[in-house]
Amino acid sequence: MKGVPIAKSPGHAGRLAVSDSGVDAAASFIRHTLAIAEIEVRKLMRDPTEVFTRSVQPTLWLLVFGQVLGRTRAIPTGALTYLDFMTPGVLAQSVLFTAIFFGIAVIWERDLGILQKMLVTPAYRGALVLGKAASAGVRGIAQTVIIYVVALALRIHLRFGVLPVVGVLVAVLLGSAVFSTFSLIVACIMKTRERFMGIGQVLTMPLFFASNAIYPIDMMPGWLRVVARVNPLTYLVDALRSLMVQGGVSAFGYGLDLAVQVGVLSLLVVVAARLYPSVAA
Amino acid sequence: MVEGEARLHREEAAAAVETSALSRAFGDLVAVDRLDLRIEKGVFFGLLGSNGAGKSTTIKMLTTLLPPTAGSALVVGFDIAHQARQVRRRIGYVPQMVSADAGLTGTENLMLLAKLYDVPRGERDSRAAEALAFMGLTEVGKKLVRTYSGGMIRRLEIAQALLHRPAVVFLDEPTVGLDPVAKRAVWDKLRELREKFGTTVLLTTHDMDEADVLCETIAVMHHGRIVALGPPVELKAAVGEDATMDDVFVHFTGGAVDEGGSYREVARARRTARRLG
Numbered sequence: 001m002k003g004v005p006i007a008k009s010p011g012h013a014g015r016l017a018v019s020d021s022g023v024d025a026a027a028s029f030i031r032h033t034l035a036i037a038e039i040e041v042r043k044l045m046r047d048p049t050e051v052f053t054r055s056v057q058p059t060l061w062l063l064v065f066g067q068v069l070g071r072t073r074a075i076p077t078g079a080l081t082y083l084d085f086m087t088p089g090v091l092a093q094s095v096l097f098t099a100i101f102f103g104i105a106v107i108w109e110r111d112l113g114i115l116q117k118m119l120v121t122p123a124y125r126g127a128l129v130l131g132k133a134a135s136a137g138v139r140g141i142a143q144t145v146i147i148y149v150v151a152l153a154l155r156i157h158l159r160f161g162v163l164p165v166v167g168v169l170v171a172v173l174l175g176s177a178v179f180s181t182f183s184l185i186v187a188c189i190m191k192t193r194e195r196f197m198g199i200g201q202v203l204t205m206p207l208f209f210a211s212n213a214i215y216p217i218d219m220m221p222g223w224l225r226v227v228a229r230v231n232p233l234t235y236l237v238d239a240l241r242s243l244m245v246q247g248g249v250s251a252f253g254y255g256l257d258l259a260v261q262v263g264v265l266s267l268l269v270v271v272a273a274r275l276y277p278s279v280a281a
Numbered sequence: 282m283v284e285g286e287a288r289l290h291r292e293e294a295a296a297a298v299e300t301s302a303l304s305r306a307f308g309d310l311v312a313v314d315r316l317d318l319r320i321e322k323g324v325f326f327g328l329l330g331s332n333g334a335g336k337s338t339t340i341k342m343l344t345t346l347l348p349p350t351a352g353s354a355l356v357v358g359f360d361i362a363h364q365a366r367q368v369r370r371r372i373g374y375v376p377q378m379v380s381a382d383a384g385l386t387g388t389e390n391l392m393l394l395a396k397l398y399d400v401p402r403g404e405r406d407s408r409a410a411e412a413l414a415f416m417g418l419t420e421v422g423k424k425l426v427r428t429y430s431g432g433m434i435r436r437l438e439i440a441q442a443l444l445h446r447p448a449v450v451f452l453d454e455p456t457v458g459l460d461p462v463a464k465r466a467v468w469d470k471l472r473e474l475r476e477k478f479g480t481t482v483l484l485t486t487h488d489m490d491e492a493d494v495l496c497e498t499i500a501v502m503h504h505g506r507i508v509a510l511g512p513p514v515e516l517k518a519a520v521g522e523d524a525t526m527d528d529v530f531v532h533f534t535g536g537a538v539d540e541g542g543s544y545r546e547v548a549r550a551r552r553t554a555r556r557l558g
Contacts, residue, residue, distance in 0.1 A: 035396035039385065111378070112378055113377065114380050118397065119346055120346065120372065122366045122399065123398075
């Protein structure tokens with residue numbers, strides 16, 4: 001039939017249908033990913049209300065919890081004031097809380113038929129999943145901007161400069177991607193909004209409290225330390241703590257922090273790409 | 282390349298849809314039962330049946346959303362299970378639910394799909410503009426879909442399914458919830474699509490009028506099997522003099538208009554109707 005796009009090199013079966021090389025396939029993968037993320041940027045620019053409503057919680061953590069606990073001096077935070085210590089933790093928490101409910105969008109889109117339409121396109125499943133992860137990253141970065149503003153107002157000793165700020169953005173992007181993809185997997189398994197919301201609540205608190213977000217790992221009992229060491233949030237906080245505030249130290253080093261985020265994300269994307277189509281069935 | 286040419290030839294010679302004992306079971310329930318169906322290219326084909334007859338499951342399998350539990354199917358010569366990406370490049374799909382993104386403009390909805398379908402960058406704008414023009418939506422292209430009427434949303438969704446110039450378009454209950462005027466407009470566009478581009482159209486419907494007016498060939502499904510197949514005229518003649526499509530439907534399905542369909546399906550259909558109405 002005239003006009004039907006026919007593969008340039010139909011000898012390739014399956015995956016590389018339209019392209020001659022792996023380079024084209026990679027370009028296609030990236031294009032699909034960005035196309036999905038672009039929607040999120042457009043929607044966010046059109047209606048930024050959610051960014052502001054979501055900024056209430058981290059503001060309260062800093063303003064109330066941080067101020068009060070800072071006075072007790074009960075938590076050993078080394079050279080940092082308690083507020084300085086917890087600010088990166090609150091940013092990480094904000095990333096976690098925003099991303100962990102991201103999966104519900106998939107259930108919405110399934111109910112609306114948007115998901116089915118995407119799945120009938122030849123777009124790579126991995127790209128659809130990673131596009132969602134990048135969308136969560138966009139939200140995470142919007143949160144970051146707000147938290148920086150609040151932190152400045154509270155005179156927290158923030159680090160500025162190109163490298164630290166770029167580092168924070170990369171960390172936030174990766175952290176958002178990790179937790180939103182995890183959320184996507186949960187949504188694929190739960191399949192209904194009600195069940196998802198229930199489990200979402202159950203997951204966030206342990207992830208948050210079993211991490212170094214608002215107290216150092218050294219304070220924890222032995223068993224909890226083990227949990228904190230396998231919690232990806234710990235590595236996000238660790239990187240943020242050194243990138244975001246003056247005098248902050250990364251306990252594990254950027255290399256390990258980055259490796260954990262990238263490694264976990266890769267694994268989650270592979271799993272999510274396999275589960276994703278089952279939501280529509 | 283010899284292999285490639287052979288495949289090109291096979292694609293040209295292939296039927297639009299060809300199924301062989303295609304089946305899908307959900308636990309003990311057999312939703313589609315050994316379906317054998319051949320749809321030639323360029324045909325306007327209607328799949329009729331009551332809720333739970335197996336229409337949607339059939340469409341889900343043919344559009345690669347749902348793997349069959351037994352049997353096989355080829356779409357434009359490609360296997361739905363083993364060559365899913367090849368199939369996806371050659372089909373368009375309009376789900377029954379409202380699948381256009383209300384928070385985006387019409388043009389943005391089209392551009393998204395153009396990218397996912399790998400339409401070359403230089404052609405995306407013109408293809409989106411053509412699709413809008415074809416569906417009579419040029420003037421509202423820059424408006425948010427949230428402000429569209431039900432008929433406009435449906436036409437936009439059909440436009441989205443045409444950007445990559447598919448050989449076969451699948452539509453699941455395309456006019457459910459539309460008023461008669463909007464419904465006619467959708468019918469006209471679907472006819473035009475077939476006449477201008479030779480696109481094969483496969484639609485499911487509850488609307489006997491729609492099946493009668495639009496489709497050249499109709500298959501009536503019941504309990505996951507095809508119980509009647511042929512042009513509307515022949516089917517009507519087979520049932521009796523002056524028979525209508527309603528009579529055909531009742532005759533072949535034993536009058537069981539509404540015996541299946543889960544709560545979720547019914548809720549979905551009503552939600553779609555409400556959003557489009």
